Amino acid sequence: MPAVRLTDVARDAGVSLATASRVLNGSDRVPGKDVAERVQRSAAKLGYVTNAQAQALARSRSGLIGLVVHDISDPYFGEIARQIQTRVFASGTQVLLTQTDRDAETESRAIRALIAQRVDALVIVGSSSYGASSDETLTAMLEGFARNGGLVVGIGQSPGVGRTIDVGDADGARALATALVVEGHRRFAVVGAHGPVPAAAHRTGGFLAGLAEAGLEAELSVEATLDRQGGHELARRVAEHLQKGGARDSAAPLCVFAPADVMALGAIGELRRQGLRVPQDVAVAGFGGVPAGLDASPTLSTLALPLEQIADTAVGWVLGEAEEGPETEQTVWTAPGETALRESTATASR
Numbered sequence: 168m169p170a171v172r173l174t175d176v177a178r179d180a181g182v183s184l185a186t187a188s189r190v191l192n193g194s195d196r197v198p199g200k201d202v203a204e205r206v207q208r209s210a211a212k213l214g215y216v217t218n219a220q221a222q223a224l225a226r227s228r229s230g231l232i233g234l235v236v237h238d239i240s241d242p243y244f245g246e247i248a249r250q251i252q253t254r255v256f257a258s259g260t261q262v263l264l265t266q267t268d269r270d271a272e273t274e275s276r277a278i279r280a281l282i283a284q285r286v287d288a289l290v291i292v293g294s295s296s297y298g299a300s301s302d303e304t305l306t307a308m309l310e311g312f313a314r315n316g317g318l319v320v321g322i323g324q325s326p327g328v329g330r331t332i333d334v335g336d337a338d339g340a341r342a343l344a345t346a347l348v349v350e351g352h353r354r355f356a357v358v359g360a361h362g363p364v365p366a367a368a369h370r371t372g373g374f375l376a377g378l379a380e381a382g383l384e385a386e387l388s389v390e391a392t393l394d395r396q397g398g399h400e401l402a403r404r405v406a407e408h409l410q411k412g413g414a415r416d417s418a419a420p421l422c423v424f425a426p427a428d429v430m431a432l433g434a435i436g437e438l439r440r441q442g443l444r445v446p447q448d449v450a451v452a453g454f455g456g457v458p459a460g461l462d463a464s465p466t467l468s469t470l471a472l473p474l475e476q477i478a479d480t481a482v483g484w485v486l487g488e489a490e491e492g493p494e495t496e497q498t499v500w501t502a503p504g505e506t507a508l509r510e511s512t513a514t515a516s517r
Contacts, residue, residue, distance in 0.1 A: 344377025398433025
């Protein structure tokens with residue numbers, strides 16, 4: 168069956184080709200309401216769908232935004248993606264989503280594919296420093312995209328091009344460490360190796376700096392990946408540490424800092440399977456402020472980032488709307504994170 172053409176819609180609606188085009192292709196010169204409705208009914212009846220590629224060529228823009236995240240199963244990335252999708256869809260723009268699994272080659276391929284799809288903008292969520300050569304390749308690709316009129320927004324770390332939303336990794340974690348010390352915690356465990364994720368290293372570094380200011384240091388550093396499975400490994404290492412040290416029933420439980428909420432939530436689940444109570448035996452704190460942390464039992468202490476505001480600011484920059492974010496001429500905006508001490512670190516539970 169041959170494809171339905173715009174001329175078929177115009178003939179069925181009894182209007183000129185130009186009028187049908189204005190109605191269906193989003194022209195500002197829309198005819199009267201009755202005519203527009205007649206054209207739309209004919210298009211629906213015949214199954215006509217506008218040619219997005221042809222529109223992109225005519226307008227020099229595609230109406231597409233490329234969204235790049237590390238891991239869509241991580242509630243931090245999932246929530247930002249959901250917020251961006253909601254806001255962008257309301258504007259009539261579409262989102263093309265891809266995940267990188269924190270892999271340099273995958274990220275380069277994903278961004279190259281999105282650029283080939285003629286996206287108007289790229290929003291890159293999460294730090295992506297994989298080494299000098301991969302960084303140079305990614306930067307060169309983004310610079311070429313920007314030279315051709317593309318917009319780039321980085322969330323978490325500057326991609327070296329365009330604008331950046333800084334989530335204050337080191338300062339936020341430092342403030343969280345200080346708040347936990349004030350709450351009464353004196354024994355700490357941290358995650359010391361994070362693979363190719365500099366943001367996590369910055370968070371751990373900031374947390375350790377906060378402890379040092381209080382005259383404390385971590386008694387345990389664990390190597391684990393920055394995901395739910397990494398949280399499980401973290402919890403198992405903590406359980407082994409407590410058993411070997413004979414401190415399982417200590418009046419001063421170990422407080423664990425996971426540099427991502429998804430990791431902290433995974434740790435809580437595994438600590439339970441290890442027979443440890445949270446926070447009575449082991450306290451747990453994360454970083455991110457994902458909504459799932461409020462639904463967990465116990466609720467998760469964290470450095471809570473304003474995820475909705477972050478998404479609104481990114482979309483505002485991409486769509487050229489400054490009213491809900493920083494001024495358009497700004498190239499960097501730091502999201503105001505807040506310490507949120509909840510049940511998972513509560514000292515009154517002991």
